Amino acid sequence: MTSTAPHKPILDKPFVLDLFAGPGGLDVAGHALDIPSLGIEWDKSACLTRYAAGLHTLHADVSAVRRDSFESLPPEVNVLAGGPPCQTYSVAGNGAGRKALEQVKKYIERLAAGDSSEEIDQDLRTYGGDPRTALVLEPLRYAIQATRSPNRENRPYDVIVLEQVPAVEEVWLHYAKVLQDTGLPDGTKYNVVVDVLATETYGVPQKRSRAVLVARREGLGAPSLPPATHRPYAAKEWNRRVDQAAGEVHQPTLDEDTAPERDEHSETGGESLRPWRSMGDVLADPVGTHPGRRTPFLVRSNYGSSGVPGRRGVRTDQQPAATVTGRISRFVVFEHLDENVVYEGPRFSMNEAGMLQSFPPDYPWSGTAQAQQVGNAVPPLFGAHLLSAALGLPAPDPDVLRKPWRPATEEERAKLRSHGCGDAYDCTASCPRSEDQAPPRSSSRPRKKVPAK
Template sequence: MTSAAPHQSILDKPFVLDLFAGPGGLDVAGHALDIPSLGIEWDKSACLTRYAAGLDTLHADVSAVRRSAFESLPPEINVLAGGPPCQTYSVAGHGAGRKNLNKVKEYIERLTAGESDEAIDEDLKTLSDPRTALVLEPLRYAIQATRSPNREKRPYDVIVLEQVPAVEELWHHYAKVLQGTGLPDGTKYKVVVGLLDTETYGVPQKRSRAVLIARREELDAPSLPVPTHRSYGAKEWNRRNEDDQAATGQAHQPTLDEGTAPETEERRETGDKDLQPWRSMGDVLADPVGTHPGRATPFLVRSNYGSSGIPGRRGVRSDRQPAFTVTGRISRFVVFQHLDANIVYEGARFSMNEAGMLQSFPPDYPWSGKAQSQQVGNAVPPLFGAHLLSAALGLPQLDPDALREPWQPATEEQRAKLRSQGCGAADACTDMCPRPEDQAPPRSTARPRKSDKNNSKTSE
């Protein structure tokens, strides 16, 4: 890691285009830094959240905007940012993207060599999961900017990308071509790539992200954001009575001393003394703020993830530790609280407000529409996003308390105006919006269904 960023932005007027913008994590970061942004998002519910939050939004397919509406984007946009959908690269998915890494690298080479969009699009149809190709969209936007008459063919000054750790290899390939070959018009960038842990930036959650920060060659070289908090090393869950639960299939009942071993607490007092202790779930959830009533401590959280076919073999953490990675299953995490020193009971599961706060969203962020857990899990943690933008633009690090104030939602008039701009109507989607049936992910062929396995066994 390099030294802290200077206190003067490298750009006079930063303006962010946020691809795959989700419910607004990076835009909330920009808001806290006083940087305007425009998000493109195709999920209707995520757009409803964004409108309710007062965020400028296009309800659209990122690829479709690039192909047919790029010239309508504000020409003053000079920062390209985004986190392409991760399902095909995530270890939680079927892995179509991971299996096609070399093929995707070839597409990166072909794009920077100036091959036509039509030829690339035709070949992309051969991918088993078309979402795999979405990781190419930031590069395609960067190239399109250099061809845009509305922009006077001016390239983006800064590019900021983040994704699951499995995409780090592709970000390194991005860096190789952006620094070496450059874009087809000759524009080159200075690039830094790294794998960062969000708890080292004050997010009360253990989450690793592969990031890329690029600046045009004429600008100073970028650096990764400097950590502000100590890293967290997870303690293995003490799987007591494991033999019994393996035999009976009964889930282990947690006790209050689990997840709070002495070495966990010592971790907060050791390491780099210049860094703050990592932030725990209790740090952000215990006290009342806004409409959040506060959550009584101590409490334990058991994740929804099992292993080896044993439902009870799941991680347990206490309120004195960072949260597990917040995913679309956050509403299934079981929260235990105490009656006395030896008895625990199941308490209320995390509300969407609490789940958002564990992602570092401000309290009372207006989660709207359907699949709110998935929205929360898919979002960029705003505090982490603020560190990325600050490092990319040479701005001072954001005070974490800036995101502790309750979010002020948009008025009905503001929301209607935003939706008119984003959907084409004040209270409805229009033909310009992606169709709901187009938003359903394709059925993956990378992993056979159970019935397929049975059929294949029968035929052998």
């Protein structure tokens, strides 16, 4: 569902509370739209990136903030956003993900019916399993808590925006059913729309699908999903072609022109769409400290293609990137040494990996596991489209996110960290530890002993 009505903001002063904020994808989106935000993030390295970027942050556990310090959150927050961890909801494998999904649906219904959080917490402890399973309930719990907050005068959030991998769509659909039909325990109801969207159709130079939920409180009009601005990427026109005579799989090479004609505009549903953006579109030219990447180049991903683990996907600089994950630093890039020699070039820097996610050049990635931070983040340009649609704003200007990011000064970082961690230069006892939310070690598949060499 997309809107063709004239743009009319539904909120005069939107303020976003970003749960599970990561290194700042949705906050950068808010920055591009001139919307203030506060992010809650438990990972220390992601918080270091956020402080370096100048983003307002609480280094804290989302659940702990709700239980212990909800009243300290800014009362002017009126937009709730987030993407809870998704690792436990895969419906593949031994069925554990499906079992967790059905259990979560029951908890969603119980929360909406007014069951106490203490009772549900006790049941969750009894239920066991991966502790991240319960985190998908947090956006609903925050929505309910807002209606019970004296600091907010019991005012519910006006808008809710959630996103995650496609496997979580079924959770969002159940959220939608409860928010629309049952409502929150105080009677607040929302109009909701849910779908799976492709990020390359919003100008992100990457093939990535996300399940999204956009909700508006009743009385604020029907929500809509952002209309696409770019053409979808059709993999069948690009990837491996089977040589019918030899029966062999063909991969693109640096020497062949694999690019189909890319029209400047394509009419789809009455709307003029721009071509999708490729890796070369964003990486070839120098910008900020990025020197520009030599083209043409090929990228071989670190994971299997078409469901075949032993076969690595290969793309050219004229295509969008494969989904950027924590493995992005392992992708191999090939370039021409001369007309006849191909060699392995430099792999993507974190700056380049971030740009493939639509982060601005020179975004200050900090701490450890930076590739994982990049891969886990919401693509800012996609997030800007989501927020714009949710709030009735015009589509964002993508050029805002192509300008180099100005990192925070040391003084600004110290101030942000004083608020987020309780100390200007270090974490404190109140900061969460990474191991606090680590999944339990599986005992269903014993490790094989490797003989000593």
